[in-house]
Amino acid sequence: MKILILGAGAIGGYxxxxxxxxxxxxxxxxxxxxxxxxxxxxxxxxxxxxxxxxKVKSALGGNEGGPYDIVLLTCKAYDLDSALDxxxxxxxxxxxxxxxxxxxxxxxxxxxxxxxxxxxxxxARVGVALSPDGAVLHxxxxxxxxxGERDGSAPRPALVALDAAVKKAGLDGGLHGNIVQxxxxxxxxxxxxxxxxCLMRGTSGDILEADEGQAIVLEAVxxxxxxAAAAGCDPGEKGMANxxxxxxxxxxRFAASMxxxxxxxxxxxxxxxxxxxxxxxxxxGVATPTLRIAYAHLxxxxxxxxxxxxxxxxx
Amino acid sequence: MLILGAGAVGGYxxxxxxxxxxxxxxxxxxxxxAQVKADGLVVKSPxxxxxxxxxxxxxxxxxxxYDVVVLACKGYDLESAIEAVAPAVGPDSTIVPMLNGxxxxxxxxxxxxxxxxxxxxxxxxxxxxxDGEILHxxxxxxxxGERDGKAPRQALVELDAACKQxxxxxxLHPDINQxxxxxxxxxxxxxxMCAAMRGTVGDIVATDDGAALMRETLEECRAVAAHAxxxxxxxxxxxxxxxxxxxxxxxxxxxxxDMEKGGAVEARHIVGDMLARARAAGLAAPNLRFAYAHLxxxxxxxxxxxxx
Numbered sequence: 077m078k079i080l081i082l083g084a085g086a087i088g089g090y091x092x093x094x095x096x097x098x099x100x101x102x103x104x105x106x107x108x109x110x111x112x113x114x115x116x117x118x119x120x121x122x123x124x125x126x127x128x129x130x131k132v133k134s135a136l137g138g139n140e141g142g143p144y145d146i147v148l149l150t151c152k153a154y155d156l157d158s159a160l161d162x163x164x165x166x167x168x169x170x171x172x173x174x175x176x177x178x179x180x181x182x183x184x185x186x187x188x189x190x191x192x193x194x195x196x197x198x199x200a201r202v203g204v205a206l207s208p209d210g211a212v213l214h215x216x217x218x219x220x221x222x223x224g225e226r227d228g229s230a231p232r233p234a235l236v237a238l239d240a241a242v243k244k245a246g247l248d249g250g251l252h253g254n255i256v257q258x259x260x261x262x263x264x265x266x267x268x269x270x271x272x273x274c275l276m277r278g279t280s281g282d283i284l285e286a287d288e289g290q291a292i293v294l295e296a297v298x299x300x301x302x303x304a305a306a307a308g309c310d311p312g313e314k315g316m317a318n319x320x321x322x323x324x325x326x327x328x329r330f331a332a333s334m335x336x337x338x339x340x341x342x343x344x345x346x347x348x349x350x351x352x353x354x355x356x357x358x359x360x361g362v363a364t365p366t367l368r369i370a371y372a373h374l375x376x377x378x379x380x381x382x383x384x385x386x387x388x389x390x391x
Numbered sequence: 392m393l394i395l396g397a398g399a400v401g402g403y404x405x406x407x408x409x410x411x412x413x414x415x416x417x418x419x420x421x422x423x424x425a426q427v428k429a430d431g432l433v434v435k436s437p438x439x440x441x442x443x444x445x446x447x448x449x450x451x452x453x454x455x456x457y458d459v460v461v462l463a464c465k466g467y468d469l470e471s472a473i474e475a476v477a478p479a480v481g482p483d484s485t486i487v488p489m490l491n492g493x494x495x496x497x498x499x500x501x502x503x504x505x506x507x508x509x510x511x512x513x514x515x516x517x518x519x520x521x522d523g524e525i526l527h528x529x530x531x532x533x534x535x536g537e538r539d540g541k542a543p544r545q546a547l548v549e550l551d552a553a554c555k556q557x558x559x560x561x562x563l564h565p566d567i568n569q570x571x572x573x574x575x576x577x578x579x580x581x582x583x584m585c586a587a588m589r590g591t592v593g594d595i596v597a598t599d600d601g602a603a604l605m606r607e608t609l610e611e612c613r614a615v616a617a618h619a620x621x622x623x624x625x626x627x628x629x630x631x632x633x634x635x636x637x638x639x640x641x642x643x644x645x646x647x648x649d650m651e652k653g654g655a656v657e658a659r660h661i662v663g664d665m666l667a668r669a670r671a672a673g674l675a676a677p678n679l680r681f682a683y684a685h686l687x688x689x690x691x692x693x694x695x696x697x698x699x
Contacts, residue, residue, distance in 0.1 A: 275681065371600070376597075
């Protein structure tokens with residue numbers, strides 16, 4: 077089985093690195109600067125599960141090789157357009173595209189580009205970041221990817237093979253019987269965390285220090301849940317209880333990665349993670365007052381970022 | 392006349408009064424006192440730069456009693472300010488607080504008696520520069536008067552005359568309570584939104600729901616004022632709303648500047664107290680609630696030393 081991974085960033089680098097370590101045939105599709113760094117330094121992983129410096133196969137756009145059995149898409153949502161163009165030549169008749177992006181909006185665009193039969197569902201749950209020198213820093217106790225047929229049918233051979241490779245590589249997760257529900261479950265958590273951490277500019281613990289911080293977080297989860305339910309994917313009481321307890325741990329230093337991106341002045345997946353949830357809520361007639369003000373906050377951030385700062389206080 | 396504080400409000404106002412020949416003393420902390428004694432009060436203003444060398448006193452040597460004691464501190468410094476000015480307050484002194492919000496009146500009345508406490512507010516735009524200079528940037532008005540709306544006592548009449556002599560806008564106001572509410576309604580809305588959104592008025596109104604959020608927040612504040620019997624007039628409200636929804640506006644609440652410097656903020660005084668009054672009146676105030684949670688999360692993060 078030949079696997080192409082678009083991007084050797086935090087998630088792609090970690091997942092692809094572990095797959096290759098266990099013997100899978102992995103190629104990273106990267107930009108020239110990243111390829112030079114990979115050729116010079118190797119793919120550097122720092123993790124409690126074991127550090128590694130790996131010699132990896134990489135390819136540049138226009139010279140992708142292939143065809144591939146699996147294309148893993150690990151870009152950020154705001155880079156999706158260029159990612160689609162980049163992988164297109166590597167997607168052949170027998171290729172399965174496994175996107176590991178947040179949210180849901182990218183799936184429609186992938187289907188439109190490559191056809192529904194080539195696009196499965198997938199997501200990653202890995203606490204990773206890229207260090208300034210390009211090393212993959214894995215910080216979470218877990219490192220899971222989850223994937224499956226979007227219609228819930230029996231998995232195609234490529235996914236069965238990917239599942240075997242994932243297990244061999246010591247990654248958590250693997251084939252999921254209801255990947256669309258899993259996508260919603262992750263999105264509910266992520267959207268709530270991103271919306272509240274960014275709106276309040278603090279960690280979970282900081283938010284809970286505010287008189288009504290916990291109430292606001294719980295309202296945000298409920299807003300997301302109603303959107304999921306309207307799409308036929310209510311996570312159920314047990315799923316909700318897990319999310320709620322995770323988001324309401326006093327003293328937690330946990331924050332959405334979106335807040336870290338925002339405080340570095342970076343690009344954020346505002347439209348994809350929060351804006352699209354609101355758009356779906358509007359269609360379903362669900363009120364989302366918390367997501368609404370959080371999205372306004374993110375739009376203000378993006379406007380300020382675009383013009384490079386803020387005027388001097390004028391009153 | 393004694394002015395506690397030589398920041399943007401007390402410093403600018405007092406410097407102008409000093410330059411006009413009014414007998415003003417500044418009550419300052421040791422560090423600020425030493426700076427002002429060494430450099431004078433340096434004012435940089437579109438209305439003209441100048442420097443004055445005012446009388447400066449420090450805690451323990453305030454002198455007095457004074458006819459007028461102006462409090463030009465932040466809300467979170469009120470308690471230490473009260474201790475500092477207490478020796479300067481005699482039986483005939485009038486205290487003129489220039490703080491934001493309304494919560495300080497109960498504290499001052501309790502300590503000094505309501506008869507000694509007049510109402511006051513500042514509309515002075517400015518900030519302190521890195522060397523303690525006062526960077527004045529626009530409006531330069533003050534407003535004060537009897538809180539019960541009666542004819543002003545002699546001390547306030549004289550303060551009004553001094554302000555006019557110094558070319559300060561405003562002065563005696565026949566309905567200072569209403570003026571306090573008018574300012575708080577505006578400030579409550581702009582401070583809440585600029586803080587919670589971390590941007591200028593122009594940034595906020597450029598977002599999908601920003602102008603609506605601004606109008607809703609203003610309405611939340613207006614409803615609180617109305618419940619207290621002090622709804623701003625339609626004309627005042629229209630003026631505030633136009634300012635808060637003006638596309639491209641670079642206006643921003645000073646609380647955001649304080650936050651972006653990692654400083655203390657008047658969260659409870661400007662937003663928390665407005666929210667508490669909304670709650671007590673049974674009024675929904677969802678945007679004030681978000682904004683106050685944002686400010687409290689900021690304070691929690693600041694307290695643990697983890698601001699970025």
